[in-house]
Amino acid sequence: MFKRNSADEQHLDRAGTVILRAAAADEKKIEAASESPFLFTRVRARIAEQLRENESGGWQSLPLIAWRAIPAMALIAMLAGGLTIWTGSKNSNVANQPSVWYRLDDEALADTNDPGVEQTVLSRNNLSHEDVLDIVIERGAVENKK
Amino acid sequence: MYPATEPTDDALVAAAAAGDETSFEALFNRHRRQVARIAGRFFAQREQIEEIIQDAFTKLYFALDTYHGTHEASFKAWLAQITVNTCYDQLRRIRRRSEQTLGDFTETETKDFSAQLRAVGSDVESALISRDLALKLLTRLSAEDRLVLTLLDVEGFSVAEIAEMTNWSISKVKVRAHRARAHLRRVLRKFV
Numbered sequence: 001m002f003k004r005n006s007a008d009e010q011h012l013d014r015a016g017t018v019i020l021r022a023a024a025a026d027e028k029k030i031e032a033a034s035e036s037p038f039l040f041t042r043v044r045a046r047i048a049e050q051l052r053e054n055e056s057g058g059w060q061s062l063p064l065i066a067w068r069a070i071p072a073m074a075l076i077a078m079l080a081g082g083l084t085i086w087t088g089s090k091n092s093n094v095a096n097q098p099s100v101w102y103r104l105d106d107e108a109l110a111d112t113n114d115p116g117v118e119q120t121v122l123s124r125n126n127l128s129h130e131d132v133l134d135i136v137i138e139r140g141a142v143e144n145k146k
Numbered sequence: 147m148y149p150a151t152e153p154t155d156d157a158l159v160a161a162a163a164a165g166d167e168t169s170f171e172a173l174f175n176r177h178r179r180q181v182a183r184i185a186g187r188f189f190a191q192r193e194q195i196e197e198i199i200q201d202a203f204t205k206l207y208f209a210l211d212t213y214h215g216t217h218e219a220s221f222k223a224w225l226a227q228i229t230v231n232t233c234y235d236q237l238r239r240i241r242r243r244s245e246q247t248l249g250d251f252t253e254t255e256t257k258d259f260s261a262q263l264r265a266v267g268s269d270v271e272s273a274l275i276s277r278d279l280a281l282k283l284l285t286r287l288s289a290e291d292r293l294v295l296t297l298l299d300v301e302g303f304s305v306a307e308i309a310e311m312t313n314w315s316i317s318k319v320k321v322r323a324h325r326a327r328a329h330l331r332r333v334l335r336k337f338v
Contacts, residue, residue, distance in 0.1 A: 012331040012338070015266045015275075017299045019334075020292075022280035024300065025186035025195060033195035034182035040174050042196075044167075046204045 155221035163210040170210075174203055177225055184229045187296050188237060190277060198236060202229045223310070230293070230311045237289035255279060260337045286333050291326035298323055 025033075122132070153161075153169070155176070161169035178199055185198035205228050215221055251259065259279045266275075284292055297303045297311070305323070309316045 009331060011266065012334045013299075013327065015263045015334055015338070016295065016327070016330040018266050018275050019280045019283060019330075020296050020300050022275040022277050023190060023284050024188070024296075025190045025192070029190070029192045030182045030186035030195060031179075033186070033192045033199065034179045036192075036196050039178065039196065039199060040171055043174065043200050043203045043207075046200055047207050050204065050208070 156215040159210055159213050159215065159221060162207075163213070170207065173206075177222070178203075180222065180225065181229045184226060185233055187300055188233045188292070190281065194236070198229065198232055201236075202232045205232060227311045227313075230297070231313075234289055234293050234312070237292055241285065241289050251279075251282065255282075256337065259283070263334065263338050283333065287326065287330060290322055291329055294319060294322045295326050295330065 121127075122129070153172070155173065158169040158173045158176075162173060181199050181202050182195050185195040185202075189195055189198065202225070206225065209228070213221070213224060215224070258276065262275050262279070287295075293312070294308065297308045298305075303311070305316055305319045308314070309319045312319070314322070
């Protein structure tokens, strides 16, 4: 029984070797491939391409770039956070002054924050918002009388 | 051995590493047949062999600085190592692709293949197996199995030589060869 198994295995091993040989290229193909024209030119082109990739970093260097960018991004985030807190505390100081708050509300109503044509016209004619309001009310009263 | 006027491989490597492209071209022309011959043991198509030649020499170019030849055969052994590793990488890529694309043998193919296998006698040289069927069957082996069996049984390298080429330990080559052979037998039993 063991002899038979051994004979079987030997036959299978020989068949395996034959299969491996059959899968190989014949001498003609090997010769043709090694004598293929412009083969060295293609090798040079591949080397040049890889050199370019190495110089530009390639996609493999992206994690490295990201890793290096983390401290810079953290610093920027901290600066931005600091600025926000600083501005907030400044505003809370301003909030303690009622006159300023009144003025801020007034500005909000009159929309003086708008840097448009209206502001330009008002500043050129030396008119305040109260003057404009008076003019409008007067005109309204005159029209009502008519 | 090269004629006295011809520079040795080591001299050409040193010059190529220093940036002399003519020396690199001389190395290429001197050894491209050796690379093609190794590639031809694993790949049957001309384009595949050309691809291996290009890949191997590109790897060689970028590794020139790491070469420290000690005797005349050093460069050839080093180049063989690079080529075998390039073939191994390509076999793994092919295997990954073929896992998804290659189907099983058709009924006719199974019959033909069984008949061809049964006809294999003691003379391995004269046995005939269809190349297409052989390639199809070999996709069932892992890249490691195919590599070690080809180097051992087709090329006739020793275990120590294979260990040097693949950077594997001697015991790993032995274990891998044993498992590869057992796996190939299992695959073939289905046809015999």
